[in-house]
Amino acid sequence: MSLPLPALKQQGQIFLIALAFFTRIPIPADTPYSPELLNKANRYFALVGLVVGLISAGSFWLAHLLLPASVAVIFAMAASLLLTGAFHEDGLADVFDGFGGGWQPEQKLEIMKDSRLGTYGAAALFIVLAMKWASLTALAEVSPAFTALALFCLHGLSRAIAASLIFSYPYVRLDEQSKVKPLANEQSQQDLWVLIITSFFILLFLPLPMALTLTIALLLVRYACGRWFTRQLGGYTGDCLGACQQLAEITGYLIILAIVAQQ
Template structure:
């Protein structure tokens, strides 16, 4: 049990800016075993965003509450996944061959594709959450919590299914590139799917799962075709795309329900 707790804190410390206990030793070699806890990290980040949203809607309009709650989640992660999404937009948008795409993604500077992509991504997530908050703040809070866990499960699925695209360890995923065991997959699946099962209506949950799975499969095929595998930046792109897809799917589910 202590080992599992340490692995969770390793994942929390790597994927967020949240301080972890001093007794948790940083061992990069063990980080690969912490990947199943990534959806659980989504509980922490999504829970903070959901709590902030519920609190802020008591004193602010829904639009401001949504924006500030998103700022909370971005602050907690240090824009870790957003940065990967922007780099992926630059690489896949501006590169033609694998080596060129990888070189562009490794560049710390942001280009036109990355800037436009991240702006549109943030705008789309904001618009979707505002619409959900107009239904009710609790609906938007449930969406935040669910999307942050489910989207990280999507990233874990791509990490497990695809090989590592780089021949060196220069990517953000360099420390976690390892296929999960059966027990690890089951653990990640439980952490990723449980919020949808507990917090969403059946139709909402089904639409979120189906659409998120379809987008994740499409991205995995794209990465395999263009690069032959995944990188840390591409995993961040999966998380962002899956998070947005979850919000859109919930809106679709609400539309059918009404």
């Protein structure tokens, strides 16, 4: 049964709100906004990732026509960073600063709110970016087509994994300085199903054995991150979602590289 036109229009508006919240991509100025609509935007987190992934993959492919693979990968990474304003990378750095520098959950949360970059965060950010560049460059030297496909798929799948944490764990910081305060509510079954269906659609672009391996690996990342965040904080914050997205993304690149390299 198809949705009535007003419902489809509202879903389009929610997607645009998600696009504006999670990226720097402009949306029409007359797009209606409310906290309720924004709270539903996490259902389209993976779909927004597909937009970012498509642009990142396109940047890689165009650059690779003229430049070596290692340089083309930098163009792809730069495109995603510019599109998102390093939104998720910032979360990763904050998580490692907080978890590495604090003893009690309150201390960790206070450190994570600090806009300054510490040693733990800088080290984690450097390692993750270096691993992205190294794994994608190695993949591009074997198969440029799979590199573009990996960029497209993993930007979406990693965001689905991160957003799904909202459904399973409590949000531990409800204050005015929270980066995702409007999204800090329980996720509905409908929101979760939109993420699952979007993820299934993305996996259809991959060979079946690769899709199954990726699914298992990313679910393990989700489980590990959930346990990690719960032990450290008792739940998740917006920074935790960003860290999970980054860890899932780099895990996906490494899995695809390992499979393609053995073929």
